[in-house]
Amino acid sequence: MRGNVGGQVALLTWGRSTGFCVDPIEKKPLSHFLPGSAVLSFGTAGCNLTCRFCQNWHVSKARETDRLLDLATPAAIATAAARLGCRSVAFTYNDPVVFHEYAVDVALACRERGIRTVAVTAGYVEPEPRVEFYRHMDAANVDLKSFSQGFYRRMSTAHLEPVLDTLRYIRHETDVWLELTTLLIPGENDSPSELEALTAWVAAELGPDVPIHFTAFHPDYRLLDREPTPLATLRRARRTALANGLRYVYTGNVRDAEGHETRCHPCGTLLIGRDGYQLTAWRLRDGACPDCGVPVAGVFEERPGQWGSRRRLVRLGEQKAGQ
Numbered sequence: 001m002r003g004n005v006g007g008q009v010a011l012l013t014w015g016r017s018t019g020f021c022v023d024p025i026e027k028k029p030l031s032h033f034l035p036g037s038a039v040l041s042f043g044t045a046g047c048n049l050t051c052r053f054c055q056n057w058h059v060s061k062a063r064e065t066d067r068l069l070d071l072a073t074p075a076a077i078a079t080a081a082a083r084l085g086c087r088s089v090a091f092t093y094n095d096p097v098v099f100h101e102y103a104v105d106v107a108l109a110c111r112e113r114g115i116r117t118v119a120v121t122a123g124y125v126e127p128e129p130r131v132e133f134y135r136h137m138d139a140a141n142v143d144l145k146s147f148s149q150g151f152y153r154r155m156s157t158a159h160l161e162p163v164l165d166t167l168r169y170i171r172h173e174t175d176v177w178l179e180l181t182t183l184l185i186p187g188e189n190d191s192p193s194e195l196e197a198l199t200a201w202v203a204a205e206l207g208p209d210v211p212i213h214f215t216a217f218h219p220d221y222r223l224l225d226r227e228p229t230p231l232a233t234l235r236r237a238r239r240t241a242l243a244n245g246l247r248y249v250y251t252g253n254v255r256d257a258e259g260h261e262t263r264c265h266p267c268g269t270l271l272i273g274r275d276g277y278q279l280t281a282w283r284l285r286d287g288a289c290p291d292c293g294v295p296v297a298g299v300f301e302e303r304p305g306q307w308g309s310r311r312r313l314v315r316l317g318e319q320k321a322g323q
Helices: 074-081 098-113 127-134 147-158 162-174 193-208 233-242
Strands: 001-003 008-011 020-024 039-044 089-092 118-122 141-142 177-182 213-215 247-253 270-275 278-282 310-312
Touching: 001 177, 008 098, 039 074, 039 098, 074 089, 074 098, 074 233, 089 098, 098 118, 098 127, 118 247, 127 162, 141 162, 147 162, 162 193, 177 233, 193 233
Parallel strands: 039 089, 089 118, 118 141, 141 177, 177 213, 213 247
Antiparallel strands: 001 008, 020 039, 020 310, 270 278
16 A cells, blocks of 8 residues: 655555445445435555454455556545535545545545545544544544454454544544444354443443444455354344443344434434435434424434435546556
8 A cells, every 4th residue: 555656655545446436325334424415435455454354355455556446536536526416425445544645635625525524444543643634524434343452453453442542532522423333243242241331431431422333244254154143133232222321323234124213312203214225204303303302413404315225336537457
């Protein structure tokens, strides 16, 4: 990802992507940030973690810049997002902290066009670049992989505490809208005691309004000897989080109507219904419950987007020679 160019360390992936796709924002996953809207998603190659269970490993584990097929300047990305009707651009598929300069430049170009930016990240970054990076982001979904240091060392060759520091920083020192995701892997990070500790920490340190998504694992990359996560495990995690005071708890990578919907936390009114990535109901009024008037935490517009569950591959730049 980086190399010596003229005696300086340079980002070799600047302006080069593994491809662009228009997704529903719910796929990031973000449930309280411009629901129903389209987001232009892209990533580059490489990662700063080595997760054995990586589900984007063909991109994040790539070591060759030959994987970078689409050439696009920040201005071209912002222009394309506007043309395609996207309300935001997401840095995803691999962690944007490894293409920091490119992500920041894209965010600046997007801001000039009124396009917001989303970081889908593991939150594993040093404090100094973290400040600069999140100064330019509008929303983030941070992957809290586990609440165990042993899990981070064994499964990702990383550490837990820097991720917790990032979460505290985003929540308390920025205006970035924050949601969390935890991929539950059978026998690794799904024990009742760990889920109790994780959700209690989120409630105490980040507050009850931070949405959390518990998503289902499927065997991939170097972790092929585990079964997919049972729906019952996701539902148990959701009950634990709700019992610990978290107001917005979702299940993902499964069909689970109750685990996808957003309800008013005091009165229980259905506010946003979802079938997968498709919105099926919308009852928010000025960002609040129409029945009891309590505001819902998030970034909402008067009406939801109409993108639906479509996924559209798009080309922005010139394809690499020979592809």
